[in-house]
Amino acid sequence: MDISISRALYRNFLGQSPDWYKLTLIIFLIVNPLIFYFVSPFLAGWVLVAEFIFTLAMALTCYPLLPGGLLAVEAVFIGMTSAEHIRAELASNxxxxxxxxxxxxxxxxxxxxxxxxxxxxxxxxxxxxxxxxxxxxxxxxxxxxxxxxxxxxxxxxxxxxxxxxxxxxxxxxxxxxxxxxxxxxxxxxxxxxxxxxxxxxxxxxxxxxxxxxxxxxxxxxxxEPQNLIIAKASGWHFGEFFLRMMPVTVPVFICGLITCVLLERTKAFGYGxxxxxxxxxxxxxxxxxxxxxxxxxxxxxxxxxxxxxxxxxxxxxxxxxxxxxxxxxxxxxxxxxxxxxxxxxxxxxxxxxxPFTALLAVFFSIVAVIVDQQLFSPLIHFVLNAAPHAQLSLFYLCNGLLSSISDNVFVGTIYINEARHALEQGTITLGQYEMLAVATNTGTNLPSVATPNGQAAFLFLLTSALAPLIRLSYGRMVWMALPYTIVLTLVGLFCVEVTLMPATEWMDKLGWLINHPIDGITK
Known part of the structure; x- marks a missing residue:
């Protein structure tokens, strides 16, 4: 017996996805314009980000390109962002x-x-x-x-x-x-x-x-792409960038390898x-x-x-x-x-x-919403207005937090540009700026392993043909990444707080000796 047109349309909607998932997405699409027009565009932006993360988490239920794409298209229609801005985001990436x-x-x-x-x-x-x-x-x-x-x-x-x-x-x-x-x-x-x-x-x-x-x-x-942006903004070449990051990256690298061995030995968090x-x-x-x-x-x-x-x-x-x-x-x-x-x-x-290229294009559409609705602005202003001794930790942690739910290239670009602007305005010194650049780079790369959103490599793995074969879901990936997230974040934070300032002073002296070898010998 033939089914009704409405029932056939509902069955076709998101194909073989379970009914609860279809209903959830329909609710998302109905609620978003109501929040945007009658409550707060800022709140509607954060709700959209949360909804998009939900579609990523349910990647094994339905490929995120479909539901995420519907959310992105709706965002353009209701005015949360524009097609021109999305084109600009795609062009820059x-x-x-x-x-x-x-x-x-x-x-x-x-x-x-x-x-x-x-x-x-x-x-x-x-x-x-x-x-x-x-x-x-x-x-x-x-x-x-x-x-x-x-x-x-x-x-x-x-x-x-x-x-x-x-x-x-x-x-x-x-x-x-x-x-x-x-x-x-x-x-x-x-x-x-x-x-x-x-x-x-x-x-x-x-x-x-x-x-x-x-x-x-x-x-x-x-x-990583944001590394290159940070290096260009700071005027660092390949060798100097590596040396500037060493006080943080080398201890983190060693602790990461130790964590790898310990996880296999203990068989914890799904390893072994x-x-x-x-x-x-x-x-x-x-x-x-x-x-x-x-x-x-x-x-x-x-x-x-x-x-x-x-x-x-x-x-x-x-x-x-x-x-x-x-x-x-x-x-x-x-x-x-x-x-x-x-x-x-x-x-x-x-x-x-x-398919992943198309999904990434949708992701950049969500980034355009973040920019247009200024979702990160309160946190950015809070960090830049903090005391100089607290800025390093805040830059590191805020970059990590925002990168975990957004695009680390976008977050890194925003923060390094703000730091550069503060340097040009005389708000911070050159030494402080260089340490903030290191904190920004390590913050966007290390704590962001917490979720597939923060690392494009993780997101690519999650949405690959391999993920459903080996039963690697969003939740399982977050759980298995948790010990690494804790170790990398805490060791990186410790190094930013303790070793970065003396190491930066040593780097400055080394750079002066390289540029003035004769004066260095006579002194």
Whole structure:
């Protein structure tokens, strides 16, 4: 029997999402204009931010692009922001969007090399603590020179490869056409228990790698987009930026690695799951079969991908072009030199990147609302009006708090511009400004690991194809990040309070000696 038009429309609304979720979003859409017009635009802005965070938290229920997009469109219609402002936000963040579109797609064509390397690593290191430390260290090192999203895309690609190998063997190995890794219906009960352990194992590795991107990304001016903005505003080059951040970043880095090992040893907060022996055997057999089947042409492909990987690191480290454009060269080189010529195969590479690119565009729409409604203004003015001795801690903590619910690039830009304006007005000294710049950079990078909102790498992981496979939800990600959040935030705060001022004085003296070597020797 045919259903009514209204019922059909309701069923189509957000597809297979549960009724309570659909009803919640409808309430959001009704309440927002009422609060905006009849209560307070400022309050309506904060309500919209909370609603958007809710859609991110429910990412496994419904991809956030749909409900978040509806909220963003409504915000424009009712006047919370404008289409022109959103276009300006997108234009100012074009580098990030290009990075997602092309770099993530480029990594797709290097899967063979990545799977080969990480399979050797996974099978060669039996200690879970040592393996986790290796993933964290590798992610930190790469993120100091590459963008964190690129590093996470690499790790996601590898984890998807591992998961697909095991799932294929235990589900339907006789049917080459059956590649649905979301379907667990053909897996026997004993294999499902092993699969759950394997999922927990991959979850912990992904979280360690994600935190590693924050530990490494905070150290250099190229590690995160806001780092570059802060470095340019302060007139710091690559080496000076690294040295300025060292009093905070090095102790935090060491404590972060110690936390990684302790979490695996104690098996707390969802960590500690080991690689099941059954999975290890399957991966080893896969590696042996792959090696036996590998032809000279296949070996040449691996060699070419290795050369491309070297080009990627050199090009990004030396900033030969914007990261997104370098990603485009990866696509061109990897396809043309590895025999990929059909449009269908190339199109698969963008399957992972474009949905998140669209979601990020929606995210920047929410940022436009934050700017237009001046949601952060009270907190910014409070911090800048505080006593000089309290400003460092407040800058650090406020940047961390706001970055956890907003965009750390936006927050970092706002605070460094305000600090620069205060310096130009004579409100603060140059030394105070330099310490505030360090507090701003570390604040936007370290406490923001608390939520996927604060770290684009975490948000990318949450909305990736891997997240539902390994059962990594928003809440679970926040819970697993909690020990890291506590350690990184407190150690960073201690260093900002205790070590930053004497270290800055030492840096100033070192800089003077470098510029006046003869005078330094005579004195």
């Amino acid at each position: 074009l580098e990030v969007l290009l990075l997602l579109m092309f770099m993530v797609a480029g990594i797709f064509f290097m899967k063979q090399l990545l799977l080969f390397i990480f399979t050797k690593l996974l099978l060669g290191i039996r200690s879970k603590a040592l393996l986790s430390l290796s993933f964290c260290l590798a992610a930190a090192f790469l993120s100091a020179f590459l963008d964190a999203l690129t590093v996470v895309a690499v790790v996601i690609s590898v984890a998807l490869g591992f998961y697909g190998i095991y799932h294929k063997v235990v589900s339907n190995p006789d049917d080459p056409a059956d590649e649905d890794i979301l379907d667990d219906s053909h897996i026997r009960r004993n294999n499902k228990e092993i699969l759950e352990q394997f999922r927990a194992f991959l979850r912990s590795l992904m979280m360690h790698a994600g935190v590693g991107t924050a530990l490494g990304g905070v150290m250099t001016m190229v590690g 799951a080991t690689l099941p022996n059954r999975v290890r055997v399957i991966l080893r057999r896969y590696d042996q079969r792959s090696s036996a089947k590998r032809t000279r042409q296949d070996n040449l492909k691996l060699a070419v991908q290795g050369v491309i990987a070297v080009w990627l690191i050199i090009a990004l480290a030396m900033h030969l072009a914007e990261a997104g454009l370098i990603g485009l060269t990866i696509i061109i080189f990897a396809t043309s030199l590895c025999g990929v010529t059909d449009e269908h195969t190339i199109g698969k590479a963008f399957t992972e990147a474009l």
